[in-house]
Amino acid sequence: MARGPGLSVAIAEKTFPSGSVPLFSGLRLDIAPGSTVAVLGPSGVGKSTLLRLVAGIDTDFSGRIVVDGRDAALAPAPGFVFQDPRLLPWLTVGGNLRLADPALGVEATDRLLASVGLAGRQDDFPHRLSGGMQRRAALARALAANPRLLLLDEPFVSLDPALVREMHQLLLGLLDTGGPTALIVSHAAEDAARLADRAVLLAGRPARVVADIPLERPRRSRSEAEIAVYRLELEALAAKTG
Amino acid sequence: MARGPGLSVAIAEKTFPSGSVPLFSGLRLDIAPGSTVAVLGPSGVGKSTLLRLVAGIDTDFSGRIVVDGRDAALAPAPGFVFQDPRLLPWLTVGGNLRLADPALGVEATDRLLASVGLAGRQDDFPHRLSGGMQRRAALARALAANPRLLLLDEPFVSLDPALVREMHQLLLGLLDTGGPTALIVSHAAEDAARLADRAVLLAGRPARVVADIPLERPRRSRSEAEIAVYRLELEALAAKTG
Amino acid sequence: REILVLGLQESGTVLWEIEALQALGLDEKHGIELQIRPLADSRAGQIALQSGAVDVILSDFTWVSVQRGKGTEVAMVPHSLAVGGLIVPADSAIGAVPDLKGRTIGVAGGPADKSWVILQAYYNSLTGAALAEDAGARFGAPPLINELLGAGSIDAGLNFWHWNARAKAEGMVELISVAEMLAALGVAEPPPLLGWTFTEATAEARGEALGAFLDASFDTKAVLLADDAAWEGLAPLMGAADDPALFAQLRDDYRAGIVAHYDPADQHAAEQSFALLARFGGSDLVADQTQLAPGTFWAGYAR
Amino acid sequence: MRRQVLEALSLPLLLLLWQALAMIFSHRLFPTPVAVTQEIWLLASEGRLLADLAKTLLRAGAAFVLAMGLGIALGIVLGRTAWADRLFSAWLVVGLNLPAIIVAIVLYIWLGLTDLALIVAVVVNKVPLVIVTIREGVRSLSPDYDELARALRLPFRRRLRLVAVPQLMPFVLAAARTGLSLIWKIVLVFEVLGSDGGVGYRVGVMFQFFDVTGIIAYTASFILVVLACEYGVLLPAERRVLAWRADRA
Amino acid sequence: MRRQVLEALSLPLLLLLWQALAMIFSHRLFPTPVAVTQEIWLLASEGRLLADLAKTLLRAGAAFVLAMGLGIALGIVLGRTAWADRLFSAWLVVGLNLPAIIVAIVLYIWLGLTDLALIVAVVVNKVPLVIVTIREGVRSLSPDYDELARALRLPFRRRLRLVAVPQLMPFVLAAARTGLSLIWKIVLVFEVLGSDGGVGYRVGVMFQFFDVTGIIAYTASFILVVLACEYGVLLPAERRVLAWRADRA
């Protein structure tokens, strides 16, 4: 498979109609094709907004966000996990997956759902799922169309530790073989330590990149000890700004 | 302030209309007045459902749930944090707090919002808040009426580590001085290790209490080391069943 | 003075007579007081009579006959013989009824309108064919027919007399009146199509007042028939205040329809017309009756 | 199970109540359902009931389809584009409140006394109502799902079908249910004003005789058709489309 | 700013269009707005326009309040209690499709030609429409917020006001906007059938003479009142209640 797109984020200013202080002002961020970036930062700093801008959903800002040479809004659909599950309640779980890829066959649906621990739930409406199950369904939907760009807003929340490990494995497999570019927002340093090859810490208002750390050891070959070190490093960093 | 109510949960059977296997069957759980119980268990085991039953929201089960000698549905309003923020979008943040307590004054609102890091946001509509901010507003709403029973479904999700610590402090203060009875659902062993004086682990379908561990050291006097021990203990336990 | 409530269509031609009646003081003379309840259209009159809100309305004889057939005890005393006619533009190529073949006729009312039924019967008697098949008919409200005739979107109009009077005043020509058609079909005398209508309960309980009112009405008619001066005050009511030609047309056509005498024993013209209507109009016009219901014309009064 | 029983009971219960009331009052202008049924039979076998019904159904059906289609399209446009909504806000109010009689006069004069004029008049009368209802629906579409649709880059038609329509469904259903009944009522009025047949025309004729049994017979047969629509088309469609909501309850 | 400008332009634009069309066609039955304005002035100063308008407004207003109140209450009941909804499902369809003329006959004959009969007839005609719209709204109430209300043990009135009404708002607005216009149209019909004044009565009389200018003058003055309602009451109320939605956009 081809590598994921490179990203070039240059936000001159992003202010919400109601806000006075801009959320972003002169933010620059370049992301290499196929890399996985963990986006860290305190609650309310602008992480979700950044993902929305990169996804081309929110176009109300000055500046330019380029995905693979094209304007973000014109780039192909990213795989997006919103901060809430945002499943359409009138579609079954399977229907929600087919929303992302109308051509998704029965088998592919089965396989995808099984990979997030929801085997056999394709015909249930979302309200029959528990909170954590809904989030997993949302993750499955984001992956359904094999997107080249993954934008995941706290994808592992509401999952028990065993499931989190499973999801880590799932993503590791995907990131290494498929090579999509990924932005993952998470408050758990562990997620970054396992999945990312770069961590970006946002802080302040307007938000700025206060730390930009390469996690150089290729994630497949990281030992548990190395992961623990990364984790402690990131936690310490976050503690300073939080 | 008076102690929180004692709880006696005896669910003969709880099955969802669509489900075949009951979710609970012969579940018993007694909770002492004023105690704080962490409810742990894998995603989809029935934690949120248990909270709904105890809150008296879901009355479609056989058995009996007694809160302070009364049927759960007839007991006074608990402070409930749902798994999603569930703020009413047409009310401001202040309006959402007053939903729980119509008599809540301006000052009390200010104080409450400040305590969850949302000082000055009372007149914003919820959609202006970030995901983590909305969760904190929901927590503030649950605390607004000084309820004697707290039912918190993953209250610290989507918060950065610093905020989680602040929220821990907030709850610690409340639990120790006010003495409400509390059920806290969380996947983070840390939350239980710091706040709970008892941890209940649910697993299986029908869900059963597979572990019921007293955290005997009073939470105020727990050292960081003791907390770490508790945490590892709970994590190990969860790993076995997850 | 006894009070009698009349439900009358506002701006209807009947108001001309009432206005004259009051101007002549004939109500006082006959010892009654008339209260007019204005109505917006003819359907409102039927509702008003049935609900007891008024004592007397104006309606046509088929309605009364059909109501009697259905068991509602109403009766009438003739008020007017005025009928409509077939009207065409002055330069029309239609010179006689058979020329209607292939033309478009605008008919006031609907397929069950009395004039339309009679025209069909007349056409049939002349040509042996069915007019409804030979010509295109469009049905609509009376003013709409005049409007469409003026605009040239229909070739001929079959309208009520006062609408025809207006059309005539604007230069249209009446080809043949319904009375003439009836005559040709063998109804020698014009039938009294419209009459004062009341329930028999009213007739019984208030026969005297009713009689007094009918006396006043016939007296007024006599004056209107003979005396131009009585018309003078009516021009505004007739909507012809500044149109002498229209005024004269309306007055003359009105006079042509005035009922001078009433003998309940002699209803030959009405019975004949009813039978004709029943034969050609069918149940839409006369329900299931084939004969004028006995007692349609009130026996409690004669003039 | 119980659902079907209650639904099946609804109409008989109404008929029973009607019969009881008619027997208590026993007035010529208040016929019993039995009498009306006989009348329907009579009118259908010997009269022109079926032909009239067909005419009216055709007119009402055509007007319904046109009005709903136009109204939904315009409602969506006005709900989404604020400037158009504002610019035409007064037009809509005027359109809503234009009496049928004026529309009828204007159209009959322009288009003549034709079926086309009648159908156009009905559509003109009904469209503003559909617009208003659908516009409220569009205004209350969830911006969250909008974001989702944009993130997924859903093409317009899929977005409409999968995201917008399910949310608009309650409004469409309200517009359809009220719409069908309004359209038939307006058709009645226009048929009285100028047409050569149809239920409204015949009811107008019957009104001349105060033939209440006949009027009710005609009305009842039309209502039976609408009931058939409701139970045969609308309710099943609604159940299918709103299955997710029923599943939840 | 721009919002007000567009809204203020809406009506003049319509009048301009009308004037242009009237001048192009220049037909006696298509009066210009200027002619209509003069006619309004004439009818108001010398005729009975104001008295008629007052009568009709009173009737329409009373019927509106009653119909909305009853319809909302019944709509909520039917939306919440499935058995009642099913048991009365056919009744509602019948109620929706009962022609005005039948209701008018029955009520005028029972209650006499009174204002009471007129208002009751209008209410009977309109209530089913409100019920259908509100019922759809109630059916689409969020069960999540319901749970919240139950958890907070909100008493009935607060629950209604703070949780249910804001969700029902789009449906209530749709019902109110369409309702006002429908009620006025039905009042027109009933005034023709049995009353001694009011806009409908006068329009009926004017129709006898095809006094189109007069009819439009009467209609226009009523529509002006409705426009005043829309811009003076409905829109501001809507903006206040739906502030949260506007804030978001």
Ligand SMILES: Nc1ncnc2c1ncn2[C@@H]1O[C@H](COP(=O)(O)OP(=O)(O)OP(=O)(O)O)[C@@H](O)[C@H]1O
């Ligand atoms: N309305 C419903 N209909 C059918 N099944 C339901 C319904 N609600 C919940 N369930 C099922 O009940 C089970 C327990 O759900 P619950 O939400 O209580 O889980 P949970 O322990 O809170 O999980 P999580 O940690 O993922 O939130 C799940 O298997 C879910 O599928």
Ligand SMILES: Nc1ncnc2c1ncn2[C@@H]1O[C@H](COP(=O)(O)OP(=O)(O)OP(=O)(O)O)[C@@H](O)[C@H]1O
């Ligand atoms: N529609 C809006 N109108 C006004 N302000 C907004 C809006 N959406 C977000 N904000 C503000 O923008 C800031 C960033 O929000 P964002 O959701 O991006 O934060 P976040 O980093 O994702 O936080 P969290 O971790 O809590 O989800 C917050 O202060 C929030 O109040």
Ligand SMILES: [Mg+2]
């Ligand atoms: Mg966020």
Ligand SMILES: [Mg+2]
């Ligand atoms: Mg849960």
